[in-house]
Amino acid sequence: MEGRLSICPPDRLGTPVRHSLDMLTRDILHVLGTEPILVHEPAEAELVIRYASEHDGCAMHAEAFALRYTHDGEKLQLHIVANDDLGLVYGILHVSETMLGIHPFWYWMDQPIKQRTTIEVNCEPYDSPVAKVRFRGWFVNDEVCLIGWKETYPPSREVWLPVFEALLRCGGNMVIPGTDLPKTGIHWELAVEMGLWLTHHHAEPLGAEMFLRAYTGRSASYQEAPELFEKLWLEAIEKQKDQNILWVLSFRGQGDKPFWENDPSFDTPTKRGEMISRVIYRQYEMIKEAVENPVYCVALYGEIAELYKGGYIELPHDVIKIWADNGYGKMVSRRHGNVNVRMPALPAADDGGQHGIYYHVTFHDLQASNHLTMFQGAAAFVKEEVESAFEAGCTDYLLLNCGNIRQHMYMLDLVRELWLQGTMDIETHLQAFVSRYYPSHQEEIADLYRTYTEASIAYGPHADDLAGDEFYHHPARRLIGHWLQGRTSEADRGLLWATGECSFAEQIQWFEQRGEEGHASWSKWVQVCEELLSKLDGEDKQRVIDHLWLPGVIHQTGSEGLLWLCRSYIAAYSEQYAQAFVLASQSMWCYDKGLQALRLAEHGKWANFYRADWLTNIASTVTNVDTLRRFLRMQGDSPDFFHWYKEYLMPETEKYIYLENTHRNPLSDDELANQLQRYFHKQK
Template identity: 90%
Template sequence: MEGIISLCPPDHLATPVRHAMNMLTRDILHVLGTEPRVVKDQANAEIVIRYGSASDGCAVHPEAFALRYTHDGEKSQLHIVAHDDLGLVYGILHVSETVLGIHPFWYWMDQPIQQRSVIDVHGCEPYDSPVAKVKFRGWFVNDEVCLIGWKEAYPPSREVWLPVFEALLRCGGNMVIPGTDLPKTGIHLELAAEMGLWLTHHHAEPLGAEMFLRAYTGRSASYKEAPELFEKLWLEAIEKQKDQNILWVLSFRGQGDKPFWENDPSFDTPTKRGEMISRVIYRQYEMIKEAVENPVYCVALYGEIAELYKGGYIDLPRDVIKIWADNGYGKMVSRRHGNLNLRMPALPDAEDGGRHGIYYHVTFHDLQASNHLTMFQGSAAFVKEEVESAFEAGCSDYLLLNCGNIRQHVYMLDIIRELWLRGTMDTGTHLHTFVGHYYRNHQEEISDLYRTYTEASIAYGPHADDLAGDEFYHHPARRLIGHWLQGRTSEADRGLLWATGEVSFAEQMQWFEQRGEEGHASWSKWVQKCEELLGKLDGDDKQRVLDHLWLPGVIHQTGSEGLLWLCRSYAAARSKEYAQAFVFASRSMWCYDRGLQALRLAEHGKWADFYRADWLTNIASTVNNVDTLRRFLRMQGDSPDFFHWYKEYLMPETEKYIYLENTHRNPLSDDELANQLQHYFQKQK
């Protein structure tokens, strides 16, 4: 096909198909430089998009599509056929990828689009789409602060959500939780449905209902005390959604995504807790059944609910999909609650019948050691093993993937795409293909950086999944500073026992210093390899390596180094070496600030301001916390005139005892003083 391509859409253009047509039109423009012509007569079209007939031989299961080719002399015609809207969407996007070369994450990876003058379909074979391994597969766009802060509008506008949902559809996804507790007035729910995606719900927002305390401010959020108020919210949610494609999540957690008994101590036994959860779930089940034809139900066995179910304390309706969750670090065991880490297996037993699925994380936010701004720290082989084991245990009805803000996690999202479609994968083949799709040059060296990323990660515990993400350098650091400046150093920070075990505060500092040293050593080597490669690259490839490899590496490198200098600052202060402690705290702050500047470098072009709402890892907050610490330390020995350390360490001996104070009263800034003191102390070694 050359020149202007002609497309013939179906007579009835449903909104999901219209969106896919718009994508195909844009893709053809990118590749050929001209928009296709839309025609009504199939005979005059080179690409025909239509609902199938019996003669096409297209499978009739939901979402199936087929490609059929006709040839009349030199004229070739491609038919994309399916029996439902999503089938046509997937067929259109399959052609976009296989014929035009537009890969699933083209937008998020800034894929270079190869310009062509001809699209050749001569000799193409008929194609029938395989059945996906997982029936319901999609993303939870969770902790999406980068998407929220990227543009001025709140909640995020259509221009933010369109590339999210497009990428999900290109990955063969069919369901989504579009954001976390966003205002219902936003476009996200409407647009997701408009593009053909099933909607489902956060386990903390059962049925997609409004949060109780938002609707009834000041009331006690107790189902025991006011069941009618909860049920009123559930009924409103059912009425609003009953005509849409919904995967109804039945659940009962407390407000703010925590166990409900934290606010109601009368539920003080597993039996009482399980009975209440079972009662609520059955009530939600019956309410939906009364209003919705052929509903699809799910129960999120997340956190404490999984533990109660495993213990036999929760009774569930037989026809719900039971959703098992990993621990946030990719391991199919129960998640850590504060310092409690039971690691109970989170997969169904062999005798547990019915339908099962999983909720899986390649990004997480837990105020401890999770990854949010950086790539998942586990290996591709680890993720493959965990997900394939879940499939073997019968969890193939549903896979909800916590995808975060998309851009930082593309490699792992693409691995899960392969798994939910095919059920298995070869990690080496996948990496070779992934790098080949998005990078033009030095592909083996780039692949090696993806492969060795895991090896550079800090192991903070004995398990294979105990690998530190970017939050490890920030939430614990801010806790350590707060505990120190609150004057509580005679006792351990009990909020950090999950990492250090039962030790003193000084030993906690030593533990984190050791992890910081290990991370700084390994990440510095990895970043050096990355920077050596960057020296060989230019143009788009260089920018992609900066954005997707160098940036996470630098966040790890600067974070681990910032952590170790923070801990050394405490050791010096404990020995009353306050000037040295001030220098170490300054070095810590400078390290963290380098990580912040690395984020700014990734905010180019369309990505301007993408990281400005870094409110979760919050590197800027860590910088401010360490700055507060060094100001505190300067007050220990340089106050009240903030000239004492200059006089003691830096002033020439010939001047110390004869200078006139009225001519030497302009104290150095914290940065100037720290820099000069650092040089002084280094000379003394």
């Protein structure tokens, strides 16, 4: 095909197909330099988009599409045919990728798009395969980067369009668009417009408003006020009953925690399981009364999975049971504070019915999860876990926690292949992924993806006990708080999940060792990355900075910051306050380097992307360590903040003859720390 392309859209142009046609129009403009012409007579078009007729031989399963070709003399026509809207959407995006070269994450990876004058077409008929997983999609969760990226709150259409487009290009068909965002936002409406099924957070069953938000000051007890809960559920059903909804039945407490934490009368598994079962059956009946052919799900998450496995929960026979990994990619129950049961989270062989999984390639848990950085586990590990889930029968549903999208491209693409194909070859996939988005030095880049996991800190005995970026920040702030609150005679019990039972001094030593290990391994990895960057320029260099160097530097600076922080405590414990002040300053400078690295990835359309880093919150860690070093300076340099200068830095010839009234301008913390650092280094 050459020249200006002509397209004939279907007569009945629903909003999902209209959106995908807009995408195709834009893609053609990017590649050919001219927009296509829209015509209304199929005979006048080179590309015909239409609903299938019987003679097309298009498969009848949901979302199937086919490509068919016709010849009329010299004229070639390509027909994209399907039986439903999503089928047409996937057909259009398939043509965009295979014929125009627009890959699923073109927007998020800043894919360089090749300009052409012609489009080469393979005239072989094509029939789309059946996806391995029936319902497959993303939970856009802990999405603070998307929230803070633009000025508008809740996030606008401008933010959500590329999210949903990428999901559709990955063959996804369902979404939870955000976490507890205001109902006035565009996110739900736009997802429906684009043809996606909607589903719900396990803490927001049926997509209903949170009880305590609707009834402020009331006790959030279903036992005390079932009619108030049911009123909220009924409102949610009425609002969504005409949309494609995967109804999540669940009952957790307010704030995504077990309900019995606020109601101690439920003090046995039997009582808890009976209440959850009763609520789920009530939700089930309410939906059944209002919705034709509903699709039900039950989130077996956390404590609900444990109760179900124990035989304490009864479920309706036709629900999809959703099993969840522990947030670190392992299909076992998640850690709760310091308790880590690691109960297998897959259905037993005799557990019939439909099953699916909720899986994380990013997580936020105030402990050791990855939020700003790539998933620290190996691709082979993720492949094994997801394929094992499929073997256990979990092929009806796969909800992937995708976080803020941009940081997690490689793993999102890997799971895309798994949910479509059911299996994949790690090395083949990696080579394909790198070749799509990195025009040069592909083998060196592929090797950085391969070795990323090897640089990660192992903080526990299990294969999934690998530290994400939050490991350097939440524990660090806990250590500082515990220290400055004067509680160092006892362990910080909020860190026993990592260190086990030990004293606070031993906790400091444990984190110091992990920081030392991480600093060594990540420094080597970052050095290799920076050697590659020295060979690149322009967009190629920026892409490697954004997707490889940045996560490596966050790990490197985080582990080094943690290392110096722990050594600062050790020095202060020996009352070497000047040395502790210097070490705390070194810690702060390291953490600040991580903060500055975020700024380097905020270019062009990505301006301000990381300004709402409120979860890992590197800026908060910098402030916390700065508070610590101010505290340390007060231990030996107060009240005039001149004592350390006089003791360590003033020339001997001046120490005893200087006039105080001419030497009373104290050095700033940074100036003093820099000079003291050089002094102590010379003394070694």
